[in-house]
Amino acid sequence: MIDRYERSGEWLVLDPETLAPSSSVSSQPEAGSHAHEVRKWLLACSVFPDKWINRLFSVGGIRMTDDGRIGLLAFPAASAKLNEYERERIANHPGIAPPRALYEDNFCLVLDKPAGMPVHGSSPGQADTLDEAAARHMREQGDPLTVRHIHRLDDDTSGPVLYSKNDLAQLRLDEAMRDKGIDRIYIAAVHGRLRDKRGIIDAPIGKDRHHKSRRRVVPGGDEAITRYEVIQESGDYSIARVELETGRTHQIRVHMSHIGHPLLGDSLYGGRSAGGLRHQALHGERLIFPHPLTGKTVEANSPWPDWLAKLRDR
Numbered sequence: 001m002i003d004r005y006e007r008s009g010e011w012l013v014l015d016p017e018t019l020a021p022s023s024s025v026s027s028q029p030e031a032g033s034h035a036h037e038v039r040k041w042l043l044a045c046s047v048f049p050d051k052w053i054n055r056l057f058s059v060g061g062i063r064m065t066d067d068g069r070i071g072l073l074a075f076p077a078a079s080a081k082l083n084e085y086e087r088e089r090i091a092n093h094p095g096i097a098p099p100r101a102l103y104e105d106n107f108c109l110v111l112d113k114p115a116g117m118p119v120h121g122s123s124p125g126q127a128d129t130l131d132e133a134a135a136r137h138m139r140e141q142g143d144p145l146t147v148r149h150i151h152r153l154d155d156d157t158s159g160p161v162l163y164s165k166n167d168l169a170q171l172r173l174d175e176a177m178r179d180k181g182i183d184r185i186y187i188a189a190v191h192g193r194l195r196d197k198r199g200i201i202d203a204p205i206g207k208d209r210h211h212k213s214r215r216r217v218v219p220g221g222d223e224a225i226t227r228y229e230v231i232q233e234s235g236d237y238s239i240a241r242v243e244l245e246t247g248r249t250h251q252i253r254v255h256m257s258h259i260g261h262p263l264l265g266d267s268l269y270g271g272r273s274a275g276g277l278r279h280q281a282l283h284g285e286r287l288i289f290p291h292p293l294t295g296k297t298v299e300a301n302s303p304w305p306d307w308l309a310k311l312r313d314r
Contacts, residue, residue, distance in 0.1 A: 002047065002293050007106050012074035013065065019045045031068040038062050038070060049171050074166050075106065077144045098133040098140075102160050102300040107292050108173075109134060109147060109163040110300040115279050115307070119152045119161060134163050150177060151184070151247065159186065159284020160300045164292070172292035177247070183288040186242045187304065188228075188252055189281035189311050190261040191271060193238055198229040201255040205248045214268055215250045217258045224248045226255045232312060237264060237274065239312060241285070252282060264311070274311075283308050 006013040016028040019042070029038050039057045043050055056062050061073030099117070103110040111134055113119065119130045134147045150162040150173045162182070164170035176182050206221030208214040217224075225245035232239040238261070242252050250269070256262055257269035265273050266280035274281075287300045304312070 005293065007075065008071075010073055010075045010077065012072045014070050014072070016041075016068070016070060019047050019070070029064060029070075031064060031066060033064045035060070035062045035064070038064055042070070048168065052168050052171055055167070074168055075145060076166075078146050098137045099130065101137065102287075102302060103298060105291075107165055107169040108289075108298070109137070109165060110160045110287060111137070111163065112302050113153055113158055113161050113284075115156050115158040115283075115305065118155045119149055130161055138165075150174065151182070153284060154250065154253075154280070154282070156279030157186075157282045157284065158305050159302045160287040161284075162287060162289060162300075169292040173289065176290055180245065181290055183286075184244050184247070184284060185286040185288075186244075186252060187231075187239060187283045187285045187308060188242050188256060189237055189239050189264045189274075189308070190256050191237055191264060192261050193233050194228075194230050194240070194259075194261055199227075201226040201228070201259060203255060203258055205251060205254050215248070215254050217254060222246075222248055224251050224255065226251060228256075234314060237311075253280060277307060277311075281308065281311065 002014065002018050004015065004018050029041050035057060039053060039062050042048060042053050042062070053062070056073055059073065063071045065071055099111045099113055101109060102112050111130060113130050117128065117130055117133075121129050121131070131147075131149060134149070138145055138147055145165045147163040147165055148170055150164060150170070153159060153161055162173065164173050173182070202225050203217040204219065204221030205215050205224040206218040208216040223246055227243045227245065228240045230238050230240050244251060248254075253263055253266055253269045257266070257271070262269045262271035264271055264281040265277040271280060283305060284302055285304070286302070289298055290296070291298050
């Protein structure tokens with residue numbers, strides 16, 4: 001991975017020494033080298049995905065600067081047509097204030113999603129989604145990159161959501177998701193007191209053929225593993241810290257209901273409302289992921305929202 005880089009507008013500028021410090025790779029390209037020669041050398045270095053390097057080359061996105069550094073078109077702005085379309089949407093849908101950014105750099109953005117806000121629209125043109133807020137956030141900074149969410153949260157679950165800001169970040173973070181290299185830690189308030197104060201729920205999840213919106217534990221379903229640890233108890237409910245090893249739809253909600261402790265407010269899976277709560281009591285507390293360029297571990301923490309703090313204080 002790469003420790004030092006410079007961004008110059010749409011270009012990622014790198015010193016060749018940071019890409020191939022060892023002598024195992026052929027000699028570095030010289031200043032003024034043709035883009036094809038630079039491309040071959042970059043592929044030999046195996047630092048970036050071949051797919052990304054070849055894509056850049058096809059659009060003229062690889063060059064050698066006069067001082068012998070390599071430029072890669074890593075931060076292309078969204079097209080003028082897309083910007084015009086988005087300006088029209090903003091005019092018609094002023095939207096709510098963007099959620100706060102928990103982490104941000106040239107490659108990644110982590111937004112703190114509130115409960116009740118969908119990550120993306122269920123129909124074209126739906127406003128007030130987190131995706132819309134992320135695009136608005138970039139426009140307000142004068143940096144119109146195309147942002148894409150790497151994972152999702154249920155509409156009524158709060159917490160951090162990770163976005164990529166360019167194709168390289170998307171490729172690397174999607175791969176990290178597939179390889180279970182992104183850790184997501186949640187806080188859940190559930191009915192009753194759990195007999196085992198910590199444990200692992202290993203139960204496959206599939207669709208409920210009797211209810212199109214619901215999932216359930218079924219033999220032959222997709223592998224689903226959840227770890228939990230009780231951190232607080234009261235007379236009739238418990239608060240647990242929960243970590244996902246897999247990322248199935250409604251996984252925490254399904255698993256906690258499966259062991260007899262549905263989430264407070266989760267009517268879909270047997271939970272009842274408590275303290276005026278209008279949604280399931282689930283909050284993403286922490287997101288840990290490898291940076292797509294440097295490989296260093298990044299941790300984004302979301303403070304407990306008011307509704308969860310009130311449950312804790314009770």
